[in-house]
Amino acid sequence: MSPTNEPSSRRTSQTGYALRSVRRALVGGLGNARRLLGQLAARLWTFIRPVIDVVGPAGWLALGGAALALILGGALGWMELSFIGVTLVAAFVIAVAFVFGRSSFAVLIELNPHRVVAGQRALGRMLVRNTAERNALPVRMELPVGDGLAEFLIPSLPPGGEQEELFAVPTERRAVIVAGPAVSVRGDQLGLLRRAVRWTEPVELFVHPVTTRLASSAAGLVRDLEGEVTKTITDNDISFHALRAYQPGDALRNVHWRTTARTGQLMVRQFEETRRTQLTVVHTTERDHYADEEEFELAISVTASLALQVIRDGTRLNVVTEERPLRTSTPTTLLDDSSRLLGVEGAYPSLRDFARDTTKRLSPPSVAMIVAGSTLPLAELRSVTTLFGLDTMTIAFRVECGASSRVGAVSGITVLTVGTLDDLPKLLRRVHR
Template sequence: MTAADRLRPRRTAQGWYALRTLSRSASRTARAAAAGVGRAWERVDAATAPVTGVVSTVGWLVLAAAIGAGVLALSFDWVEFAFVGATLLGALLLAIPFVFGRVRYRVEVELQPRRVVAGERALGRLLVVNDGASPSVAARMELPVGAGLAEFRIPPLAPAARHEELFAVPTQRRAVIVAGPAVSVRGDELGLLRRTVRWSEPVELFVHPRTARLKPSAAGLVRDLEGEVTSTITDHDISFHALRNYEPGDPLRNVHWRSSARTGQLMVRQYEETRRSQLVLILDTEAAHYADEDEFELAVSVFASLGVQVIRDGTEMSAQTERIALRTSTSTSLLDDASRIEASVAPVGLREFARQASRRAPAASIVIAVVGSQLPLAEVRATASSLSSDVQFLAFRAQSGADARIGKVGRSMVATIGELGELAAVVRRVRP
């Protein structure tokens, strides 16, 4: 092998290294250039936003059509397209004066009441006050209400003059309905240019689920003052268990002095651990487990009815869906959060969901699950088997139109609810 042959691999490696270095440098340069272009575009966009922001989607389409017609007229010498382009461009120019003008409003959006049960009536009020020193011109006010949009014509107002509009809020379905923000709209009648000013903040209306009134201590809820005694032995509790010899580190307040004097050595008290009973209430929100939307709403109503009664009974409780943990400090907070529950694809199955919920509440003695009719009973049985042996499991199965009944699946009770009015009677018969 000649010296040239020995040097060729080294030169080849050096060439590849140089090529790779050049490629990396070009890549870094390209990324830096792209970032610079992006920053420049952001600055241009921010500078032109006050002008481009008033052009509506229709306005951009009209402008594009005007430019296209002008290009065709110049390219093919078509007078007709020149006339079309001039007409469209003239419409845009005539729309410009409509976006000018300044008003000073004070706008208030009120909902009365702020909380209703699904199906009850709720009213809204829009109050517009001219806070300017000069009369205002007529304006149009838009107010989003849930998925809809309400439009109001505001007449010319003298300084400090008021204009009030009332509107009804649809509350047929459980939901959290957001009203607002109220925005004034200035622009032409064709909607080519549109300038909006925001005047208020969104206001929420809670449409609570329908609930059934249950009797106290319903659904086998455990009510205890001092807790339930367990087999766990501890040095600090209420229920006395036995005496044992003193060990270094034991608190002196646990020393039983009379027994110590009798035996001649220090003896300390031991206790059986007691704990407050806690109920875990869970709702399966997997959309595939319900026959239709009405059945899911029935399940939410059952869930909320049980939760409200548990809070009234004063039992410690945790209420959860797969995605949210509901507040249980008051009935109102629970119902507010229940208004936000939506059916979706649950991230975990019922069995894993129940296990996670019970682990988050280590003192849980009862787990109640509200499920749909499409959930296989085998899954209910598997869920009950996955829980600790000292945790009792109950299932309420929503099935629209079915006869109310109570059955046994494995070691757990399953109550079927066909309509909300049957819940109170079924709960009186359920014992975990």
């Protein structure tokens, strides 16, 4: 390149650098402006949202109708439309007066009892106390209870005054019923404006499934299996099997000193493993496996009855479902989790996939129980038995409401058909015999 072109190239390079600097400054400025506008919009929304939330669907409809009527009335010269618009605006302005007023309450929600069996009676109490230093204006309290809504009109209360309201809780079916939160509502009779203030947190009522008392743990199966000697050889148990030469790492407490002294070589004891009972209940909540809702609830009652008796006897227990394993530390925690069970759809391709996935991290069971509905094919029940060892006893409970309760055997698996919950103790006694 000739020397005469060098100044021109330098000027071109400087111009490009300046343009890039300006572009970067503009991009940075636009980014800062966007962030500033976003922060301003967030603060503005935080300020106006409580005001907008007061307007109900009827209020927005009234405002929209008023605007449309006034515009059309002015454009077309129709006094009737203008009158309708003015009337809607007046109704909205009058409704504003109903939402003013400040209250200070202490609200207590109590359920008695907190846990019931399906069908038993449960009552609730709401106590409202005025904590302000002046009289409280009348207010309407709303209390969601399950799928319903209880409404109470609280009269004007003097400072420190209290108002008690009682309500019944529907407990016909197993569920976890949430009462609350209690909300005070101010607004007009047309529902244009509505200002709600929350005073309490939700309270849960556990409606436990109906259960039946069983005569013995797992119909005597657990007690019969407990302590049974197996063919597995172990270094730590109570059933003596044989002696073998000492190996590094063996516990010194297992050394047989008399034989060691006689042979001159360290000898240790070996034992036959004694069976320790581990019971696993595989409960499917797949809706397709049950004929109707009544059958689904009966299956939960069967599982809860079996698990309760096993827990009372102190036997190790696992109960698995598609959604979560049930807690089995105490009868109360088991029943609470049973109250939360809901039906699922398409959680696993098959019952075997469900059982394999939920039990693969559990200890091998000595007794496996499968609880399912009447629409589940027997072939799927048989397929689950291959997941457990040969020493595992597998029992299937096939729930079919109204059917004749009976005990049968299908390809090495014992199948109990349960028609009613009252038949469960008799069926288990027959299996034990």
